Amino acid sequence: MAIATPPTPAAEARVERLEVMWQSRPGVLGWLMTTDHKRIGLLYFWTTLVLFGAGGIEAMLMRTQLIKPNNDLVSPETYDQLFTLHGLTMIFFFIIPMTTGAFGNYLIPLMIGARDMAFPRMNALSYWIFLASAIFLYTSLALGMAPNAGWFDYVPLANKTFTPGHNIDFYALAVIFNSIASTLTAGQFIVTILKSRAPGMSFNRMPLFCFAFLAASFGLLFALPPLSADNIFLFLDRNVGTHFFDPSHGGAALLWQHLFWIFGHPEVYILIVPAFGIATSIIPAFTQRKLVAFPLVAIAELLVVFIGFGVWAHHMFATGMSTTALIFFAGATSMVVIPSTIQVFAWCMSFVLGVARFKTPLLFIAGFIFMFVTGGLTGIMFVAIPFDQQVTDTYFIIAHFHYIIFGAAVFPIFGGMYYWFPKVTGKLYFERPGQISFWLIFAGTNLLFFPMHLVGLLGMPRRVYTYPGNLGWTTYNVIETIGGYLTLVGILVLFGNLVWSYLRAPAAGPDPWHGPTLEWVTSSPPPEYDFAVIPKVSSAYPNWDVEDREEDRRKLASGVLLLDQGHEQVEVTPVDGWLSRTVEMPHESPWPVLLALCLSLVFVMLLLQHFAIAGLMGILSLLTLLGWHSKEPQEA
Amino acid sequence: MSGYIASSVERPSKPAAWWGMVILISSEATLFGAFIGTYFYLRFRAPTWPPDGIPEPRVVVPLILVGVLLLSSIPMQLASNAARAGRLAATRLFVVAALVLQAGYFAYEVHDFSDQLKTFDISRDAYSSIYYVLLGADHAHVALGILFNLWLLAKLVRGLTTYRVHATQAIAWYWHAVNLLTLVVILTLLSAAIG
Numbered sequence: 001m002a003i004a005t006p007p008t009p010a011a012e013a014r015v016e017r018l019e020v021m022w023q024s025r026p027g028v029l030g031w032l033m034t035t036d037h038k039r040i041g042l043l044y045f046w047t048t049l050v051l052f053g054a055g056g057i058e059a060m061l062m063r064t065q066l067i068k069p070n071n072d073l074v075s076p077e078t079y080d081q082l083f084t085l086h087g088l089t090m091i092f093f094f095i096i097p098m099t100t101g102a103f104g105n106y107l108i109p110l111m112i113g114a115r116d117m118a119f120p121r122m123n124a125l126s127y128w129i130f131l132a133s134a135i136f137l138y139t140s141l142a143l144g145m146a147p148n149a150g151w152f153d154y155v156p157l158a159n160k161t162f163t164p165g166h167n168i169d170f171y172a173l174a175v176i177f178n179s180i181a182s183t184l185t186a187g188q189f190i191v192t193i194l195k196s197r198a199p200g201m202s203f204n205r206m207p208l209f210c211f212a213f214l215a216a217s218f219g220l221l222f223a224l225p226p227l228s229a230d231n232i233f234l235f236l237d238r239n240v241g242t243h244f245f246d247p248s249h250g251g252a253a254l255l256w257q258h259l260f261w262i263f264g265h266p267e268v269y270i271l272i273v274p275a276f277g278i279a280t281s282i283i284p285a286f287t288q289r290k291l292v293a294f295p296l297v298a299i300a301e302l303l304v305v306f307i308g309f310g311v312w313a314h315h316m317f318a319t320g321m322s323t324t325a326l327i328f329f330a331g332a333t334s335m336v337v338i339p340s341t342i343q344v345f346a347w348c349m350s351f352v353l354g355v356a357r358f359k360t361p362l363l364f365i366a367g368f369i370f371m372f373v374t375g376g377l378t379g380i381m382f383v384a385i386p387f388d389q390q391v392t393d394t395y396f397i398i399a400h401f402h403y404i405i406f407g408a409a410v411f412p413i414f415g416g417m418y419y420w421f422p423k424v425t426g427k428l429y430f431e432r433p434g435q436i437s438f439w440l441i442f443a444g445t446n447l448l449f450f451p452m453h454l455v456g457l458l459g460m461p462r463r464v465y466t467y468p469g470n471l472g473w474t475t476y477n478v479i480e481t482i483g484g485y486l487t488l489v490g491i492l493v494l495f496g497n498l499v500w501s502y503l504r505a506p507a508a509g510p511d512p513w514h515g516p517t518l519e520w521v522t523s524s525p526p527p528e529y530d531f532a533v534i535p536k537v538s539s540a541y542p543n544w545d546v547e548d549r550e551e552d553r554r555k556l557a558s559g560v561l562l563l564d565q566g567h568e569q570v571e572v573t574p575v576d577g578w579l580s581r582t583v584e585m586p587h588e589s590p591w592p593v594l595l596a597l598c599l600s601l602v603f604v605m606l607l608l609q610h611f612a613i614a615g616l617m618g619i620l621s622l623l624t625l626l627g628w629h630s631k632e633p634q635e636a
Numbered sequence: 637m638s639g640y641i642a643s644s645v646e647r648p649s650k651p652a653a654w655w656g657m658v659i660l661i662s663s664e665a666t667l668f669g670a671f672i673g674t675y676f677y678l679r680f681r682a683p684t685w686p687p688d689g690i691p692e693p694r695v696v697v698p699l700i701l702v703g704v705l706l707l708s709s710i711p712m713q714l715a716s717n718a719a720r721a722g723r724l725a726a727t728r729l730f731v732v733a734a735l736v737l738q739a740g741y742f743a744y745e746v747h748d749f750s751d752q753l754k755t756f757d758i759s760r761d762a763y764s765s766i767y768y769v770l771l772g773a774d775h776a777h778v779a780l781g782i783l784f785n786l787w788l789l790a791k792l793v794r795g796l797t798t799y800r801v802h803a804t805q806a807i808a809w810y811w812h813a814v815n816l817l818t819l820v821v822i823l824t825l826l827s828a829a830i831g
Contacts (some may be wrong), residue, residue, distance in 0.1 A: 118652045194650045211734035221659065236769065241759030244674070250682050250762035258677070259670060320693050573649040580649040602641035622783065629787070632799040 012554040015532050017564045022115075025588060032246050033588040036118035036528060040127050041106030042287040042424075046100040047131055054138065055089035056415055056488070058082045063448075063484040066477050069469035079465035080148035081167075083516040085616055087151025088171070091271065092178050095132050095409050099274035100185050100220070103128065104213050105425065106200060108189060110519035110526060113535045113542075114201040115569045118191040121589045121628070125523075126184035128596030138604060147171035150463065152264065155245040155256045160238045166607065172231040173603050179224040180599070184573075186220035192368045198518070199579040200537040206218035207517045207540065208291065211298040212277025220269040227263035230256060256321060269308040271405060272372075273301055275412035276343060279365045282412075282419050283347055285515040286362040287354025288331060288542060293346045300339035300346075307336050313541065317385055318392040340376060344369060356579030360434035367442045371407020375400055378453065390618030396456025401431045402449045404583035410506025414441065414494060422508030426524040429501040431479035433493060447483025450490050516541035521549065532556055534563065534570055537577075584633045591628035598624050661813040664777065666747040668817055671770050672824050678762050685828055690756050691831045701741055702822050705778070707814050708737035715806035717797050720802045727804060728792050734811070735785050742778050749775065766804060767825060774821045777814045 024030045024039070034040060062082050065073045074082065077103040105123065117123045140146045145166045149158040156167045193214050233244040234256070243249035284291050291297060313321060313329040333408055347369055356362065364619050382388040391397060414437075421429050455476040460467065467473055511520040520543045522531050528534065531553045536548040543549070556562070563569070567587050571580045598621040605614035652690065661816035679685045686692060759766045784807045791800050 031792050073796075160755060183663055187663070189658065190659060191655040195649075195655060221663055225663055225666035226670040228676065229667055232769070233674070233765075236765070242760070242765035242769070243762045244765050246762070249760075250678065250687060251765070252678060252681055252762075255674060257676055259674070262670075271802060537708075571649065573647050574655075578647040578649075580647055583652070626787070632797060 008557045010559070013161035014556065014559060014562055014564050015032045018532060018562075019203045019527070021295070021564070022153070022568055024528060029147035030587075030588070031154060031388065032593050033124075033590050035116065035586060035588055035592075037105050037109050037117050037120070037123060038528075038530075040105075042099030043100050043127050044097055044105060044130070047101060047127075047134065048094050049090055050097070050410065051093040051134055051404030053085050055094055056491070058086040058089065058601050060488060061502065062086065063481045065465065067481040068478075069467055069474055069576055071466055074252060074465065075432045076465045077148070081141070081146035083463055084147045084150055084153075085137075085169075088137065088147065088174075090405070091151065091267070092175065092182075093130075093137070094184055095405070095413070096220075097130055097273050098413055099128065099271070099409070100182070100189065100213065102275065103278065103413070104185070104189055105419075107190060107420065107519055108210060108213060109196070109207055109210075110423075110522065110530060111517050112193065112196060112201060113531060113536075113537060114196040114202060115190065115530045115563075116196075116585055117188055118196050119188055121586050121592050122184055123188055124592035124594055125590070126181045128593045129184070129599060130178065132600040132603075133174055133181060136177060136600065137170065137174040140167065140174075140210075145170060147174075152260055153256075155234065155237075155253050157258075158234065159165075159245060159356055169235065169607055172235040172238070173607055176228050176231050176235075177599070177603050179228050182220050183224050185218040186224075186399075188473055189217040190221070191451055193217075194574040195618050196569060197577050198534050198537050199572055200577055201542075201572075202577040203539045205542075206579055207516070208280035208294065208301065209277040212280065212301045213402075215302045215305040216270045216273045216277075218302075219273070219308065222309070223263045223266040223270065228261045230259035230263070233259075235302045235606070244402075252314075257316050257319065258312070260315060262309075262314060265312040266305060266308040266402065268304045268401075271409045275368065275409045276301055276304075278369060278412040278416040278419075279347060280322065281515075281517065282365050283350050284354075284541070285419070285513045286357045286359060287350050288514065289350060289354035289517075290355075291346060292349040292353060293342070294540060296342050297346045298523050300342040303339040304336065304343075307332065307339065308372075311336065311350050314382060314388070317382075317388045326385050334383045337376070337380060340372075344373060358429060359418075360429070360438055360555055361415040361419035361546050363416070363435060363438045364411050368408055368411035368415065369440065371403050371445070375407055378403065391456055393461055394456040395452040395460045397461050398455060399449050399452035402445075402452070406449070411441075414438075417494075417498065419513070421501065422512045423519055423524045423526070425502050426508055427501055428506045428508045428512060429505060430497055434499040437490050439495060439496060441487055444483050444485075444487030444490050448480050448487055449483070451479045451483075455480075470588075474510050499568050511543065516543055518542050521552075532562070533560070586633050589628070591624060595621060595624040595628065638678065638761060644710075646770075651802050653802040653806050654809070657809050665813065665817065668770075668773070668821065671766070671773060672820070675770060676767050677822055679828075680765055682763070686767075687761050690763060691762070692751065693826055695826055695829050698822050701744060702819050704737055705741045705818055708734045708741075709812050709815050711737070712808040714812045716805050719796060719804040722796060724792065724796050727796065728789065731785055731789055731792070735782065735789070738778065738785070738811075740780050742775070742782060745775055745778070763828075770821055771825060774818055781811055781814050 024034055024036060031039060061074060062079065065071050091395070105117070143166075147153065147170055148167050149163055149171070152170065153171055156162055158171075186342065193206070193210050218634070233242070236242040236248065237244050237251075243251040245251050245253050247253060280291055280297060301562055311329055311333045313325060314333045317326060317329075319491050345390070347365070351366075358366070378396070382391075382400070413505045418429055418434055421427070455473050457474060458476075460471075460473050465476075508524050513520070518531075518535055521535055533552045536551050536555075537543060538548055539545055561580060568582045569585050572584055573580055598617055601617040602614050602621065605617055606613070674728050689747040711734040715734065718726035718730060753768075756764050758764050786805055788800075788803060791803065
């Protein structure tokens with residue numbers, strides 16, 4: 001739909017009316033008060049990129065420290081903080097907010113033909129809370145009190161006796177604070193995907209990207225509360241004197257691990273399922289064919305997360321649980337293979353049956369499949385309980401989950417950055433440096449992570465700040481560090497290319513890839529109202545349905561499904577996608593950022609153990625909510 | 637909404653606000669699931685439950701109180717129905733009736749909570765820790781519901797709008813969920829009196 005050149009004067013007038021109605025305030029205030037999903041997506045993008053940089057610097061410091069035996073670049077205490085922050089940052093402050101916050105926010109409304117999320121102000125709130133929690137966590141580093149008990153923070157090491165400083169209090173509160181943001185995002189996506197799709201987009205016509213984000217959102221919704229409960233207990237144990245994790249008073253140290261991994265394993269799928277969604281968007285565009293086994297892949301995406309809730313104790317095979325429990329969890333874990341393999345075969349067959357154009361995004365997806373299969377193969381090995389007990393807490397584990405988390409989650413993120421770069425910026429990217437960046441990152445990560453398998457089998461434990469020179473580990477560590485720097489160079493080439501492309505590359509037009517989904521229907525970058533006409537949908541590949549797009553143009557001329565009477569959006573029936581009603585959407589609001597501010601004060605006061613003042617700030621937050629709801633959407 | 641398609645049939649469905657409340661309830665119920673799971677995890681590892689020196693929880697009074705709270709679901713649902721039918725006076729009346737039951741329950745429970753804290757402290761052992769956290773979290777949800785209802789009454793002073801009808805529906809659902817949660821929490825805590 002060429003919005004730049006509307007077909008008739010009547011249509012032109014309608015588009016102008018939409019422009020006025022959806023316009024945002026100029027300047028900084030416009031960004032602070034924004035409820036536009038695209039702006040919020042971009043805010044998430046830039047923030048998580050900064051945090052990715054922080055997590056990356058932490059990783060490079062660790063790799064540099066380990067380049068030779070008995071190195072003393074960083075002290076053991078600093079090293080503890082580095083690996084803890086690296087894990088926390090990359091998981092909670094990079095991958096989750098990058099996939100859900102940035103990609104999901106920007107793309108889901110565009111893919112389902114909506115003008116915004118179902119709850120736009122709540123969407124803004126989730127960003128501001130996320131930002132505040134990130135600042136909260138990194139304040140600890142500035143104060144020299146960063147969390148230092150590993151990202152999974154086991155008690156008793158994490159209790160007051162063994163870690164008396166504020167380090168772990170920062171951990172517990174930052175994780176709870178961050179969980180609020182993720183829960184809001186998850187709920188937001190579920191309701192948006194169920195209720196805000198373009199009429200005609202029944203469940204079986206929904207892009208696989210949306211199935212993946214639906215699965216990840218359900219995962220977040222049900223996985224985060226156990227984590228919050230766990231951290232509430234930890235905070236109370238440390239600051240109020242309860243005994244949840246204290247065996248001398250009837251508590252149980254293993255309770256921490258159970259609750260943590262009930263969150264922690266679904267978490268792994270929460271990290272990679274959105275990446276599957278990105279892969280299933282890129283593959284059809286660059287093979288120019290429908291994805292093989294669409295319904296099976298959709299079910300597999302949901303099933304991976306569902307099974308993910310029943311396998312948590314495979315992280316605890318070395319804790320002395322009963323044999324029955326071990327065998328149950330080993331069995332459950334091996335089931336994950338089924339939905340994962342269905343997807344891998346579907347992707348590979350799409351490559352084979354279509355005409356693959358190996359441009360940079362597809363290269364990253366091919367790399368992702370390679371890394372995912374490699375990491376999956378070492379994953380299956382852990383089902384063999386004795387083997388798992390042998391390699392627990394060695395570099396073999398590190399190798400496995402970096403193949404999964406870097407290989408299977410971050411590769412598609414990079415691929416997605418290239419794929420949607422023309423949509424977000426309106427510019428193409430330069431292909432040659434793009435391909436170079438892929439090969440550098442691919443070679444770098446394999447050099448970085450593959451030798452970790454070997455050095456892990458040789459017995460090198462994780463989380464050691466240095467090692468003696470006579471154990472045969474040195475060569476492997478040197479290769480790993482070289483791989484680390486190579487990866488860094490690749491990432492710098494990637495971002496350098498994107499910046500350079502933004503400045504110099506030719507314009508992309510609305511649809512440079514002949515992509516299958518609705519985001520390619522609208523202009524690049526999309527207008528504030530996303531679509532001038534709510535698009536007609538009659539298949540899962542709407543941008544390839546030429547007649548429907550013709551129909552959109554006719555509707556624009558005749559004023560059907562235009563919603564130009566107010567700041568409006570459609571609601572549909574959740575499964576069949578029948579039109580149900582139009583609703584008035586809230587516009588810019590100062591309350592989300594104010595509420596996030598009040599909540600930050602609650603968390604700061606809890607940290608300082610001023611519980612009464614924290615309560616007062618809680619009341620202040622409630623008052624903010626009162627202000628938030630003082631104006632009804634119809635009155636706005 | 638005028639000028640909007642006449643050609644297409646609009647089918648009724650639950651509003652996004654209702655789905656939002658379902659999401660909130662799912663998240664809170666999962667949190668309580670983790671708390672209750674913790675309760676039984678700790679219980680099955682303990683030689684005696686409650687530990688020696690802590691009195692068994694009373695059974696009759698809490699059950700009667702929960703009954704009172706559960707009754708408040710009826711006026712809440714009636715308020716929701718009245719709001720949908722556009723009956724303003726009835727809506728207000730039913731919300732006030734529910735509020736009386738809820739506030740009565742809450743006042744007694746807060747009083748009882750502070751009494752119990754005098755007999756055994758939260759930092760005594762694992763039993764007291766999970767006992768007070770579980771009960772306190774439940775009371776906090778009741779308190780939040782009371783605030784919801786007060787806010788709703790204040791909104792209803794100036795009549796009914798679509799927004800307020802949806803709010804009444806969503807808050808009624810919140811109360812059904814909290815009442816059910818309270819029943820489960822109280823039964824969990826009372827289980828210490830059995831065996």
